[in-house]
Amino acid sequence: MSIASLLRNEKPRQLSADEEKLKRDLYEKIPPRRRKFIDRIGYDKWDPFPEPNDPVEIRTDVTKRTAQQLMKEFMRAKKCEAQLVGESDPSEAFIQGAMEAAIGVVNKQDKFLGAYEFAAWYQELLKKEGHIQ
Numbered sequence: 001m002s003i004a005s006l007l008r009n010e011k012p013r014q015l016s017a018d019e020e021k022l023k024r025d026l027y028e029k030i031p032p033r034r035r036k037f038i039d040r041i042g043y044d045k046w047d048p049f050p051e052p053n054d055p056v057e058i059r060t061d062v063t064k065r066t067a068q069q070l071m072k073e074f075m076r077a078k079k080c081e082a083q084l085v086g087e088s089d090p091s092e093a094f095i096q097g098a099m100e101a102a103i104g105v106v107n108k109q110d111k112f113l114g115a116y117e118f119a120a121w122y123q124e125l126l127k128k129e130g131h132i133q
Contacts, residue, residue, distance in 0.1 A: 013047070023048055059106050067102040074098060 015023060026048050027038065038046045060066055065073075075098075078090055090098075104112025126132045 013051075015047075015049070019049060061106045065106075067099070067106045070102045070106070071099055074102070 023046075027035070027043065027046075030038070058066060061070065075090070075095070081087075082089060101112050101115065105116060123132070
């Protein structure tokens with residue numbers, strides 16, 4: 001089984017008379033060197049009108065947000081926070097790390113869930129010891 005067959009809905013279908021005529025016309029217009037592919041798989045199996053692929057599954061977290069939506073909200077909040085305090089915009093490395101974390105959390109990867117748990121625990125520790133309010 002080829003990769004293309006895994007990606008497409010490989011269901012043989014009956015072509016209408018108009019589609020058969022168009023298929024024959026298309027085949028006739030293709031240069032002989034290019035016809036080799038069609039001849040290899042067989043003219044009868046060749047479908048010049050394939051069904052569109054199914055959409056990719058869109059992964060979301062428990063809040064029903066995608067990683068990209070989480071990043072947009074996070075960066076908007078960070079920008080507002082930075083403007084209030086007078087800081088510069090976050091660095092590219094900061095943004096890349098946040099994006100990796102967003103994707104990891106949405107995909108429920110243990111590495112990022114562990115990092116999140118540690119960050120939450122560490123923030124509580126800092127509050128408890130009076131380092132932050």
